[in-house]
Structures are given as C-alpha cells and as structure tokens.
Amino acid sequence: MRFLPVSLTTILVELADLDETLALFASLENDPVEGIEETVPAARTLMIRFRPEKINGQALAAELSRRDLTAKIPPSDKLVEIPVHYDGEDLADVATLTGLSVDEVIRRHTESEFTVAFCGFAPGFGYLVGGDPALHVPRRQSPRTRIPAGSVALAGAFSGVYPQNSPGGWQIIGTTPSKMWDIDREPGALFQPGYRVRFVDMDKASGKISLPVSEAKPRKEPSRQGPHFEVLAAPMPALFQDLGRFGQTGQGVSASGSLDRGAFNAANRIVGNPHNTPCLELTLGGFSFRAASRTVIGLTGAPCSLTIETAEGRFTAKTYAPIPLEAGDTVTLGQPPKGMRCYLAVRGGFDVEPVLGSFATDTLAVVGPEPVTAGTILPLKAETNEFSSVAIDEFPAFEPPAMGEVVTLDVVLGPRTDWFTQKGIETLTNQLWQVTPQSNRVGIRLAGEVPVERRDSAELPSEGTATGAIQIPHSGQPVLFLADHPLTGGYPVIGAVAEYHLDLAGQIPVNAQIQFRPIGPFADITAKNT
Numbered sequence: 465m466r467f468l469p470v471s472l473t474t475i476l477v478e479l480a481d482l483d484e485t486l487a488l489f490a491s492l493e494n495d496p497v498e499g500i501e502e503t504v505p506a507a508r509t510l511m512i513r514f515r516p517e518k519i520n521g522q523a524l525a526a527e528l529s530r531r532d533l534t535a536k537i538p539p540s541d542k543l544v545e546i547p548v549h550y551d552g553e554d555l556a557d558v559a560t561l562t563g564l565s566v567d568e569v570i571r572r573h574t575e576s577e578f579t580v581a582f583c584g585f586a587p588g589f590g591y592l593v594g595g596d597p598a599l600h601v602p603r604r605q606s607p608r609t610r611i612p613a614g615s616v617a618l619a620g621a622f623s624g625v626y627p628q629n630s631p632g633g634w635q636i637i638g639t640t641p642s643k644m645w646d647i648d649r650e651p652g653a654l655f656q657p658g659y660r661v662r663f664v665d666m667d668k669a670s671g672k673i674s675l676p677v678s679e680a681k682p683r684k685e686p687s688r689q690g691p692h693f694e695v696l697a698a699p700m701p702a703l704f705q706d707l708g709r710f711g712q713t714g715q716g717v718s719a720s721g722s723l724d725r726g727a728f729n730a731a732n733r734i735v736g737n738p739h740n741t742p743c744l745e746l747t748l749g750g751f752s753f754r755a756a757s758r759t760v761i762g763l764t765g766a767p768c769s770l771t772i773e774t775a776e777g778r779f780t781a782k783t784y785a786p787i788p789l790e791a792g793d794t795v796t797l798g799q800p801p802k803g804m805r806c807y808l809a810v811r812g813g814f815d816v817e818p819v820l821g822s823f824a825t826d827t828l829a830v831v832g833p834e835p836v837t838a839g840t841i842l843p844l845k846a847e848t849n850e851f852s853s854v855a856i857d858e859f860p861a862f863e864p865p866a867m868g869e870v871v872t873l874d875v876v877l878g879p880r881t882d883w884f885t886q887k888g889i890e891t892l893t894n895q896l897w898q899v900t901p902q903s904n905r906v907g908i909r910l911a912g913e914v915p916v917e918r919r920d921s922a923e924l925p926s927e928g929t930a931t932g933a934i935q936i937p938h939s940g941q942p943v944l945f946l947a948d949h950p951l952t953g954g955y956p957v958i959g960a961v962a963e964y965h966l967d968l969a970g971q972i973p974v975n976a977q978i979q980f981r982p983i984g985p986f987a988d989i990t991a992k993n994t
Contacts, residue, residue, distance in 0.1 A: 803864025915940020
C-alpha cells in the first residue's frame, strides 16, 4: 500500500488493483477503525476521512498496513437486469477500437455478468467490472459537455449508466429506459456496491421488459395558514443548507452542505436554534421576503445591507445580531460589497423536509430541498422549550474578500503532486489565479497566464475527491472543488485547501485572485504506531 495526503483530515490509500481496494474496504466495514468517518472506494484507491482527535494519518496508515488484502468479496445474490437499446453514438468507434464488429460488441456486452464495484461521480452512477476484457476501451479524447440520462457507456475496464444529464468522457454504446437514480425509491440508487448486473438487448428480447417502479412520496404543500415567510425576490435561487449529508457515499452521494460553516453556525446561535438547524444560503444579495407573524431572524456571512419596511417606516439592521420581526414586515438584502454568501436563520427553524437525512441542497447531484425562488412560501416551525437564548456577541470569523483582492489559501500538497513537473508545482504556488464567472458551489474555476504543467498525459483511474481539492484538467487551469463537487474524479489533484480555509474559499467572489500557499512539502505518509 501507498499512503498519500489529501488534506489535514483525509488520506488516500493506493493499492495494486480493484480486488485489493475492495478487500480493504470490506475489512474496514467488518472491523472498523475508531476515528474513521467515511471511506470512498475507487478503481485502485480508498479515500479515508478521519477525525484527527481520534487518530492521525501515520497511525491510520499503520493500522491499514496490517489488514489482509487477499480475501475475496462473496458475490451478491442480487441481480439487476438493465434493458438497452444499442444505439449509442460511439458504438461504431468502440467496434473500431476493439477490432470487433458492432454485433460482436453487443453480444459480448450482453453475455457478460458485471459487478457494481463502487459508486461515484454522481448519485446512482455505478462503476461496473467483470465484463469481457475485449471491450476495454479508453475514454474519449474530448469529453462531451452533456450526456443524456440513461446512456450506457464504457471506459477502461468499466461499464456504467449515466443516471442524469451530465458531462462525461465515456464511450456511449446504448441507452436504457431504466431510472438509475430515484429519490422516491429505497434505496435511491438502482446499483448498489456488490450487486450483479446484466444488460439485455431490448431489440432482441422475446419477453416483456419490466422496469423498476417507485411510488412518489407525498410532498407537504406549503401553507399560508401558519407562520411563514413569503419570498418576494430571489435573483439567485436561495438554497437550504446544513452541515452536510454524510454516510451516503455508497450511493454516490457526497456531503454538500454550507460553504461557510462558521457563518452558518453563527446564524443559528444568533436566534437560539439547536446545532445544525437548516438555514437559507443566499448568494449575492437581492433576496426579499415578507414575514406573516412575529419572529426573530439572524443574518451572517457576507456583509450585505439589510433593510426592513414596517408599519412605522423603513429601518436598517445589522448582520451578526438578532433582528425581531412583526407580521407584515418586509426584509430586503442588498448586494454585499465583499464575500459571496449570506446565511439566514429564523427562530424555531424553517419547516422543511430532509432528503436522505439532511437538509443540504447539492446543486450538482440535484439532491435536497427545492431551491427557493420568488413566490415561494416558507413555513416556519413554532418555538419550543428546546431553544436557547439568542447570542448577541457574534462576529465574523474573517473579513470576506472583495473583487480584485488577493486571497491567500493554505494548501496541503497531494495526493497526485508527483504527476506534475517542478515547474508545474511552482506555477500553482507562485502565480496568481483569477476567479472566473464559471465558478459555483461545485467549484471555483480559475484562470492563469501559465497553465500547470504535467509530467505526461497518462490517464488517472477515477478516485475519490475531497472538498477543497485542486484538480488539474488537461487545460492546466485549476478547479478548486467546493461542497457540491463530484464524489470521484478522473483528473489528478495536485493539492487541497486546508480545512481551516474552506469557509474563506466559499466567500471568494468572481474576479478576486487566489494565491496558493503550501504548508509543507509533498511526501508519502509513513506508517507509524502510536
């Protein structure tokens, strides 16, 4: 095994092949290590997030190095059949790459029995192994910007089905009407690790094709009868967020959650809410709402102006302080001169339903409560004796950056720093990187005069990615992953922003500049007993 740093709380275990990866994953499932919070298996790596107060990277490496990697995972008794129209636009190219006829490609694909090795990239996206080796083909040289949901595709030793419209570089050989991801189904992902999978040619099937069905869960309609806010304006849709959705990596669902966790927590303290009560994350101001009853709100994060229109007149209010509202009061947020995101909490909390155990809205995976737009009715929960006194001494943890400013972010080098030349590493750390308008909750897209130089153009097998990861695509222009990043990625990660600077990264506006500052040299983690 090779142990590589990902961040201050995450390591990447590199193994010889997929069998060893799955053996280590199964070993940790059967005999957990205290302090491990989450594991993300991939083609030949296991990404492990841990609690540093329980165990450190060296001690974790020592524990993992003693595990038996020879055990084989018993096959599952669950077989999923996927009906396919073999009409993919890359089918002829796959035939050419393999030296087979189109009919032979289809025959070999349908006669193979696959196993779901792991899930990643997007909710419900299963990486299938065990197919005919003759069908191993490389990814496309130029990825598509949009692949339709239901596309059946090949890449390397894997087969898979795209669960939703998304960009991707796999070779498309067909389409399926099966719904790979359905939030109303239990579990939501049709593919689960260990399941066996067979593909059926719909154009040759003699019997009736049955598709998995699910019953839509009843949705609670918002009501104007009780306490509520009526949203009057939302130039950017507001998103419900909490501290994240953990424990769903087996379905390919990442944590998501608030980009500025410190501001999120402060907003709840201001109104006396319990820890992790969902708040609204507001981007770039302009949000306005009317209160239908008496309540208390708190606003934190980017320092936007706050105007309240009441029956007595128009007033301004301060952020980071409790703000009482009466029925009929209208609240309007101005555009923040610094930072990007504000957090709105209300005493008692919003009456919103969790999705997969969390209120976080993942914009990439499209998991979580519905985005909040103009005209939305936001029901409020009533106060109970669970709530504490409001906090009146809250203040920002840092000064949010403004457009044009240079923001310095500390970086942990790894896990794939050695995929880059020394010149490439110096380019990353010495050059200022411009934040582009293409940035969002998935990641900050950066532009620099000199691209980051790689040692070669080798293809990286998909592996887990962490919030804060700095991924370098073929263009050499970095992407800094934020909370809604994909669970796995196929481009090398040169480093990751230290956890204590992630809140700051979540407030960096477009046209600011970023300076990456390594907190130490890149090196493998050495196993050490404690």
